[in-house]
Amino acid sequence: MQSLLLYLFLILTVVSTSVFIYVYRSSIKAGDKDGGLTNVLTKRMWFILILFVVLAIFFSATVPKSPYFMFKDEIPSKSVNVTAGQYFFYMSYSAINPDAPTSEPIELGVNELVEFRVTSRDVTHTFAVYDENNQVVAQTQAMPGYVNNLRWKFEKPGTYKIFCLEYCGAGHHIMRGSFTVK
Amino acid sequence: MENKFKKITSLWIITVLILFVVAIILGLLMRFNQGGNIKLDPVTFYTDMTIHGLTMIGIWFVAGMAAVNYIMERYVRTSYKANLIAYIMTVVGVLMLWGAGFIGKFHAGWTFLYPLPFKIMWEQWATPLFLYALLVLGVGWTIWTVSLMISLLKKYTLSQVFAWQHFKRDAKPEVETPPFVLISMISLVGVLSCLITAAALDFLLLTEYYSNGGFINDALLMKNLTYFFGHTLANEMLYLGLAVIYELFSEVSGRPKWKTSWYVAYAWNLTLFFVLFAFLHHMYMDFVQPETLQIIGQLASYLASIPSTGVTIFSILVAVYGTKINWNLANLMFFIGTAGWVSGGIGAVIDATISNNFLLHNTLWVPAHFHTYNALGNVLFSLGFFYWFSFQLKDGIIKDKHSMLKILLIVIGGIGFLAAFYFAGADSVARRYANYPEEMASGKFWATFGGTFATIYLLGIILFIGGILKRCFGFVFSRV
Known part of the structure; x- marks a missing residue:
C-alpha cells in the first residue's frame, strides 16, 4: 500500500x-x-x-x-493490554500495573480479531506494528491518561515488531517489542 | 521608503540567513549521523533536532513578517517601534532557546509534546528557560502582529480589509482592497490565533511546572493546543510568503499589477476558515479524539487546498502562460517555489487522508512533505523577496549573476534531499530516529543520499545569499 x-x-x-x-x-x-x-x-x-x-x-x-470504523461491529476474540514507557512496551493479556509493569509473551491467531488497549505510563509514544517485510501495518498513539483501542486481524503468520514513532526522549530509537502470529 | 525601514528589514534578512545556514548544518549533521557517516551521541542528535526545528520555523515565520511589514509601508504607515521590539525579542528568544538546547541539552523536540518537557533528561534549568523563551518570542510576535493589524484597520474598515466589498461578481467598489492587504490580514488573523493558543499552552505548562505536582494537564487537550499552534503557524508563514508574491510577482515581471476580484476575495476568506481546522489531521492516530473531529480534519485539510491552489497557483500559471516575462532570480524563485509548494501539497493531502496516515504517520513521509513546501516552497518565496529587496537598497535594478548555477544547485540538491525522505517514508522508516535499527536499514542509505544532496542545496543557498548579505550588510553599516 x-x-x-x-x-x-x-x-x-x-x-x-x-x-x-x-x-x-x-x-x-x-x-x-x-x-x-x-x-x-x-x-x-x-x-x-x-x-x-x-x-x-x-x-x-x-x-x-x-x-x-474497521471491525467496529465485530466482537474481538482477544484483547491485549499495552503500556508504553520510556523505553519499553509492556504487553499482557491481563491488566498492567503502571507502577510495576510486567510483560508476557503474546501469541495471536491468523485472522483472529484482536483489540490492543494502548496507553502510556509517562510521555506520549506510538504503538506501531511492523510486519516481517518491515512495513507499518497498523498503529495508534500511546498517550498518558487515555486508552486507544486498536482493532486488527493479522492475515499472515510470523513475528511482528513494534516500534515507537512518537519522539519520546533520547532512547526513542531503541524502543521496541514484538509478538507472534500463528 | 524611509531608510530606517530598509535598515530593520536588512537586519531581519541578515539574521534569518545566518541562522538558516546554521540550521541547515544541524540538519546535515542529523542526516549524516543517521547514515552512519559520523557519530553523534543520541542526546546531541536530539538536541540538534530540537534546535533545527525551532530555528527553522521561527526564522521563516519572521522572514514572512519582515517582508510583509516592508511592503505594507506602501499602503499604510506601520510601527517602526513594534518592528524593532519584535526584532530584539526574537534575537533574545532565539538565544534563550539555543542556551536551553546547546548548553542545557533540552531535547524535547520543536513540538515539545506534553508531558515530555517535564521528564527532565537535561539540566534542570533548561525547561523553564525554554518555556520563558517561548514567552519572549510570543510577546514580541504578538506586539508585531497586533501592531500591523491596527495599521491596516486605521486605513481600511473591517469589511474592506477582508475585501468583502469584492464579493459581488460585478462589483466596482469605491475602495479597492489590494490582494496584498487582504492576504496579509487573513494571515495576521491566523497568526494571532496561534499566538493566543501558544500563550494558553505556555501558561498551562508553566502552571504545572510551578505547581509541584498539584496541577496536572490533560495530554489530549495539550496535544490539540500544540498542533493548533504549530500547524497553523507553519501554514500562516506560507501565506505571508504568498502575500508577497501577489504584490511582487507581476511587478518584478514587468506585468500589470494583480487586483482583487470576487474569486480572490472568496478564496482567501474561505482559506482563513478552513486552515484553522486542518491541524486536526495531527490527531488522527489518537483514537480517543471524537470521530467527528477526525473527519472534519480530513475535510478541512482537503478543502484548505482548493482555494489556495484554485486561485493562487492558477493565477501564477495564467500570468506566465504565453506571456513575455522579464525573468530574473527574484520571480524565478517565486515561480519555482510555487511548483515546490504544489508538490509538497500533494504529499500533504496524501498524508492528511486518515486511512493513509494510518500507515505513514510519523514515518519520514511527514518531514518529506513539510520540507518540500519549505525548502523548495516558502524558503524560495522569501529568498525571492530578499533578493529583490537587496537591489532596492541600490538602484532597484536586478542584476543576476550565475543564475543557472544557483538555481540548478538549489533545485537538484533540493529534489535529491526530499526524494530521500519520500522513498524512506514509503518504506516505513521512522522519523526522528538518531540511529536506525536493522529493520529500517534502508533509512541509512537514504539518509546519506539525502544528506549529500542537502549539501548541494546548501552550496546553492550560500552562493545565492552571498550577494544579498553583502548588499544588506553594506546598507546597515552605511550612514544613510
Missing part, C-alpha cells in the same frame, strides 16, 4: 511540475505582443471544479477505511 501511495505522489508531482515547465517555456517563446490566455475565469472554474470532484471522490472512498 505504501508503494502505491509513493507512485501516486510521484505521478502527480511529475504531472504538476511538467505543467510548470511547459508554462515557463511558453513564456520564454512568447513575443512582445503575446497576451497569454483569454477567458481565464471560465478555465479557472473548470480547474476548481475538477479539483473539487477529484477530492470529493478521494474523500468518500477513503473515510470508510479509517481505522476507527
Whole structure:
C-alpha cells in the first residue's frame, strides 16, 4: 500500500511540475505582443471544479477505511493490554500495573480479531506494528491518561515488531517489542 | 521608503540567513549521523533536532513578517517601534532557546509534546528557560502582529480589509482592497490565533511546572493546543510568503499589477476558515479524539487546498502562460517555489487522508512533505523577496549573476534531499530516529543520499545569499 501511495505522489508531482515547465517555456517563446490566455475565469472554474470532484471522490472512498470504523461491529476474540514507557512496551493479556509493569509473551491467531488497549505510563509514544517485510501495518498513539483501542486481524503468520514513532526522549530509537502470529 | 525601514528589514534578512545556514548544518549533521557517516551521541542528535526545528520555523515565520511589514509601508504607515521590539525579542528568544538546547541539552523536540518537557533528561534549568523563551518570542510576535493589524484597520474598515466589498461578481467598489492587504490580514488573523493558543499552552505548562505536582494537564487537550499552534503557524508563514508574491510577482515581471476580484476575495476568506481546522489531521492516530473531529480534519485539510491552489497557483500559471516575462532570480524563485509548494501539497493531502496516515504517520513521509513546501516552497518565496529587496537598497535594478548555477544547485540538491525522505517514508522508516535499527536499514542509505544532496542545496543557498548579505550588510553599516 505504501508503494502505491509513493507512485501516486510521484505521478502527480511529475504531472504538476511538467505543467510548470511547459508554462515557463511558453513564456520564454512568447513575443512582445503575446497576451497569454483569454477567458481565464471560465478555465479557472473548470480547474476548481475538477479539483473539487477529484477530492470529493478521494474523500468518500477513503473515510470508510479509517481505522476507527474497521471491525467496529465485530466482537474481538482477544484483547491485549499495552503500556508504553520510556523505553519499553509492556504487553499482557491481563491488566498492567503502571507502577510495576510486567510483560508476557503474546501469541495471536491468523485472522483472529484482536483489540490492543494502548496507553502510556509517562510521555506520549506510538504503538506501531511492523510486519516481517518491515512495513507499518497498523498503529495508534500511546498517550498518558487515555486508552486507544486498536482493532486488527493479522492475515499472515510470523513475528511482528513494534516500534515507537512518537519522539519520546533520547532512547526513542531503541524502543521496541514484538509478538507472534500463528 | 524611509531608510530606517530598509535598515530593520536588512537586519531581519541578515539574521534569518545566518541562522538558516546554521540550521541547515544541524540538519546535515542529523542526516549524516543517521547514515552512519559520523557519530553523534543520541542526546546531541536530539538536541540538534530540537534546535533545527525551532530555528527553522521561527526564522521563516519572521522572514514572512519582515517582508510583509516592508511592503505594507506602501499602503499604510506601520510601527517602526513594534518592528524593532519584535526584532530584539526574537534575537533574545532565539538565544534563550539555543542556551536551553546547546548548553542545557533540552531535547524535547520543536513540538515539545506534553508531558515530555517535564521528564527532565537535561539540566534542570533548561525547561523553564525554554518555556520563558517561548514567552519572549510570543510577546514580541504578538506586539508585531497586533501592531500591523491596527495599521491596516486605521486605513481600511473591517469589511474592506477582508475585501468583502469584492464579493459581488460585478462589483466596482469605491475602495479597492489590494490582494496584498487582504492576504496579509487573513494571515495576521491566523497568526494571532496561534499566538493566543501558544500563550494558553505556555501558561498551562508553566502552571504545572510551578505547581509541584498539584496541577496536572490533560495530554489530549495539550496535544490539540500544540498542533493548533504549530500547524497553523507553519501554514500562516506560507501565506505571508504568498502575500508577497501577489504584490511582487507581476511587478518584478514587468506585468500589470494583480487586483482583487470576487474569486480572490472568496478564496482567501474561505482559506482563513478552513486552515484553522486542518491541524486536526495531527490527531488522527489518537483514537480517543471524537470521530467527528477526525473527519472534519480530513475535510478541512482537503478543502484548505482548493482555494489556495484554485486561485493562487492558477493565477501564477495564467500570468506566465504565453506571456513575455522579464525573468530574473527574484520571480524565478517565486515561480519555482510555487511548483515546490504544489508538490509538497500533494504529499500533504496524501498524508492528511486518515486511512493513509494510518500507515505513514510519523514515518519520514511527514518531514518529506513539510520540507518540500519549505525548502523548495516558502524558503524560495522569501529568498525571492530578499533578493529583490537587496537591489532596492541600490538602484532597484536586478542584476543576476550565475543564475543557472544557483538555481540548478538549489533545485537538484533540493529534489535529491526530499526524494530521500519520500522513498524512506514509503518504506516505513521512522522519523526522528538518531540511529536506525536493522529493520529500517534502508533509512541509512537514504539518509546519506539525502544528506549529500542537502549539501548541494546548501552550496546553492550560500552562493545565492552571498550577494544579498553583502548588499544588506553594506546598507546597515552605511550612514544613510
